[in-house]
Amino acid sequence: MKNNIFRLKPIRDLLQDNSEGKSLNKVLGAFELTMLGVGAIIGTGIFVLTGVAAANYSGPALILSFIISGLACAFTGLCYAEFAAMVPVAGSAYTYGYAALGEIWAWIIGWDLILEYAVAIAAVAIGWSGYIVNLLEAVGIHLPKALINAPGINGGVVNLPAMLIIGVITSLLIIGVRESAKVNNIMVGIKLLVVVLFIILGVSHVKPSNWTPFMPYGWKGVFQGASIIFFAYIGFDAVSTAAEEVKNPQKDLPRGIIWSLIICTVLYIIVSAILTGMVPYLQFKETSAPVAFALQQIGINWGSALVSVGAVCGITSVLLVMMFGQTRVFFAMSRDGLLPKAFGEVHPKFKTPVKSTILVGIVTALMAGFTPIGIVAELTNIGTLAAFIIVSAAVIVLRRKQPDLHRSFKCPFVPVVPSLAIIFCGYLIYSLPRITQYRFIAWLLIGLVVYFLYGIKNSALSEKKETIQEEYAS
Template sequence: MSGSAPTAEPATGWGRVMRRKPISVLNAESGTDTGGGELRRSLGVARLTMIGVGSTVGTGIFIVLNEAVPKAGPAVVISFVLAAITAALTALCYAELASTIPVAGASYTYAYATMGELIAFVVGACLLLEYGVAASAVAVGWGEYLNALLGDVVGWQIPAEFSAPPGEGGILNLPAAVLVSACCLLLVRGAKESATINAITVCIKLAVLLLFVAVAFTAFNAENAQPFAPFGAAGVGAAASMVFFSYIGMDTVSTAGEEVRNPRRTMPLALFWCVVIVTSIYLLVAIAGIGAQPWQDFEGQDAGLAAILGNLTGSGWPAIVLAAGGVISIFGVTLTTIYGQTRILFSMGRDGMIPKVFHTVHPRRRTPVRNTLIVSLFVGLLAAAVPLNTLANLTSMGTLVAFTVVSTGVVILRRTRPDLERGFRVPGYPVVPALSIAACLYLISQLPWTTYLMFAIWLGLALTLYFTYSVKHSRLATADLDA
């Protein structure tokens, strides 16, 4: 592996699990200052922005209004704003850390450099919820959208037994397995090729959403937004924690640090444009949807946006367009979330937190092929055989915890290493990181207690792995022994 040996730290007690990885070693391993590294640097601002948008704009916005509007009424627009502010504040913190430590691993790596090994491993476990489990949950719904499209276009559908997982009326979700396999093949070929395909899918699904906005605004009626907040602040908060699920994925940008050209400049710009594009689209869709029909009609409405367009136009073409948008959207989200998961595990494998197979790079393609195959197998099996809809809130919990750690890391690094080169600095420091942390904690507080229980069990499993394997195989532990 490239890079000098990490600085030795105490090998026993609390110091052992809280040892931090030197930033100089992180940058040396990734080739940040030399333009080299183990992975091929092929991504610019446009492709990286599309990776972030592709990972963020997924099935959530196609269905979230049906779930969120009954909780907040027309004030769901404020819920979207609260979620957007949380995402934007955190994106600013990500931008500073990504320009300072532009390596694979995202918030896991940032935590390793600022808070220590144990916290970094916990963050890695949270990211497994955000990427791996979320990719499976998203892939589960692909069969439904595909069947809707097939039914409208050719009048035939895949039998329910083979288009849904057990527990949801099926035996095996074959479309989900096929989807994950296709994403795996693309990722094995390389990041540049995958990013190109993703950019195409992003343009298509944004066009579908803009079509919805254009048609819905022709029927806009301000009276549909009355009363504006029938359930008060509590309803707005509950809807905001749900709506936030639609913003998950923007931090995928920071997992590509070792495959980006000029990362100190490229990554902050990509994060900025990702937040701007996603927030603009979401607010337009929310306002157009609320104005197009009475807010009471959202509850129990199937096919969400397609149903609204169908009611407005009186024809079946909206269902076809929205179903096609769903098929393409899920493909893009699955592709980018699997990509993000492999790059996080790549970084953890390099650190010795997990087996080295996750850090093995194909000599010709310069991609983590074995890592990609393992992750795709895991995601595919879950998507094909397990109903995962109940894990949406758990995914939000893992993401919000990771976001909180990133914002805290900005404060720690400013105090401990003010001398570091930073391609971007958070404006309004330290107020912005503090607001980001507060916003994340607020959304966490709105999650149901069952999510806390599942999250505690997940962390218990993660800590068991850390203390039985990772703490002994850590590269920093090797440095201790060699010192």
């Protein structure tokens, strides 16, 4: 049993999965990957979470919270880049864990990512619904409360807009990744223009007095704020899930991961500084749309309206990339037999995992339509942080076990950089609410039951007669 759960999937087998008939369509370059990363990273973080973190945790020191989260992601991103270039196969952290740590760790990461993406998709769809409803009300269109809220919230029966947008994104992802990337590029372009517009409009209205006190909640608040806004950074994980669909993964994947992180971190720091300088941080308790709210407070209502439109585009692109990442992780696990193999099939015409995409669309639409997300969205953060820790550890392990493997991109200063990633991410997990940690443990325990009842018996590696573990024993 021990040998079974820790069996490794050789990198040559992972690359063989990327063969004709089983592989996805290779249509993405460095630009598309960077835009995918920016598409997922800039959205909910700027347009929603900045206000929450500033008002309740960090105050004006939100700048420091973004820097801390950005550092954690920078260290982890270098680890991801090494694996992504070496194993350009769908599955992201799940695939990397399978190659370096063994099947049980791969399962834990994959099960973790399923939760991360599913909760994120539902939460982002609900946020999208809120912005759309507000925009419609601004032009005099009022939808029935029963159709815009989950059961038990303000007379709600179903959050129909949230379900509809997931249906649209699901259809787009089924048609093909090239088409999805084109739509994403347009939406990312719009929201970047809106973010730049906010910076131009807001910088002249900054009052340094609003930055005092700078750390009203102390360093504890800064780190708690960093753990909350970490949701804003998880997009680069979705970049690595696209590995199998990249034309030149050895060069383009590291570039896409690193450039998207750099662009977004710089914009986050600038926006958070201007935002907390324009409006006293406590006022953000009153709104879930802090960027538009700040412009309203200084009388630039037309700018506020444009920001709301940009927010819709921003959140839509986040939703698109999140769903893309979820379907690719599910596809990879199914192809390995750890989940039903039917979901690991590629459509002959569209070259996309249609069954996985439909399943993810149905489940997340039901979650978004009938579940008030609330604090459960924090599960996205803890799931992401746990995956980051395992990937960083996997880099150290694989460097020791297989130092001669060809690595077209190498994470610098191993084991220092991966160790820093583990420390940063571990402390951010510690900073999350205890109830979130308990829920995460419960989810992992459920996953272990599923693995031992189904996954270990149906794993594709079980069909091999040779003991793969022996290949790594030298």
